[in-house]
Amino acid sequence: MNKSKKLTTLAILTALAMILSFVESLVPPIVPIPGIKIGLCNVAILFVLYKLGVKEACLVSIIRVVLVSMLFGNFQSMLFSLAGAALSLTAMALLKKVPRFSLIGVSVAGAVSHNIGQIIMACIIMETNVIIYYLPFLLISGIVTGIVIGIVGALLLNRFDKILFDKTKDAPPKSKTE
Numbered sequence: 001m002n003k004s005k006k007l008t009t010l011a012i013l014t015a016l017a018m019i020l021s022f023v024e025s026l027v028p029p030i031v032p033i034p035g036i037k038i039g040l041c042n043v044a045i046l047f048v049l050y051k052l053g054v055k056e057a058c059l060v061s062i063i064r065v066v067l068v069s070m071l072f073g074n075f076q077s078m079l080f081s082l083a084g085a086a087l088s089l090t091a092m093a094l095l096k097k098v099p100r101f102s103l104i105g106v107s108v109a110g111a112v113s114h115n116i117g118q119i120i121m122a123c124i125i126m127e128t129n130v131i132i133y134y135l136p137f138l139l140i141s142g143i144v145t146g147i148v149i150g151i152v153g154a155l156l157l158n159r160f161d162k163i164l165f166d167k168t169k170d171a172p173p174k175s176k177t178e
Contacts, residue, residue, distance in 0.1 A: 010048070010056060017044035017064040018071075025072060035118070036141040039111060039149055041068075045089075046107060046153035051161070054093040061085045079125065080118045087117030103157070107150030111142035 001009070020040035029036065041064060049057035065085055069078035091113035095101045101109070115138035122131045 006052065006056075010052065010060060013044045013048050014060045014063050017041040017060060018068055020044065021064065021068045022072065031141070033137050033141070036138065036145075038145045039114070042088075042107065042110065042149045043153050043156060046092075046103065046110075046149065047157060047160075049089075049092055049096065049106075050103065050153075050157055054089070054096075057093070058089055061089055076125065080121050083121035084114035084117040087120075088114035102150070103154045104147060104150030107153060108143055108146030111146030111149065112139055115139060115142045 018041070020043065024037055024040045030038070045057055045061050045064075048060045062082070062085070065078060065081040069075070069081060073081075088110040092106050092110040095106050095109050115135070119131060119135050119138065123129055
C-alpha cells in the first residue's frame with residue numbers, strides 16, 4: 001500500500017473509531033453498572049491492528065482517545081482511556097503473534113486488559129485499592145463484549161479485505177495484448 005493510501009485509510013479508520021465512540025455514548029447503558037460499554041470503536045482498532053500493524057493501531061488509538069476526550073470528555077476520562085488503551089493494545093499485539101489465539105481471543109484479551117488498565121488508573125487517581133472489588137464485574141463484561149467485538153471485527157475484516165487491500169487495484173491496467 002502506498003503512503004497516501006495508507007494515510008487516507010488510517011484517517012478514515014480514526015474517524016470511524018471516533019464516530020463509533022460517539023454513537024456508543026448516545027446508547028443508554030445495557031446494564032445498570034457504571035462504566036460498562038461494548039467498545040464499538042475497538043472494531044476499527046482491531047481492523048488496523050490486523051491489516052496495518054501494531055504501530056498504526058497505537059497511533060489510531062491514541063488519536064481517537066485524545067480527540068474523543070477533548071470533544072466529549074475531560075482530562076480524567078482521557079487518563080482512564082489512555083491507560084486502558086495502552087494495556088489493551090499491548091495484550092492484543094502480543095497475543096496476535098500467538099497462533100493459538102483467534103481474532104476473537106485477541107479481542108477478549110484486549111477488552112479484559114482495557115478494563116484492568118482503567119481499574120489501575122482509578123486506583124492511582126482515587127488513591128485507594130477499594131475500586132478493585134469492581135474488577136470482577138468489568139472482567140465478565142470484558143469477556144462478553146470482547147467476544148461480540150471480535151465476531152464483528154472478524155466479519156468486517158473478511159468483507160472489507162478486498163476493498164481496501166486488493167493489490168491488483170494499485171497495479172497498472174494490463175493491455176489487451178498481455
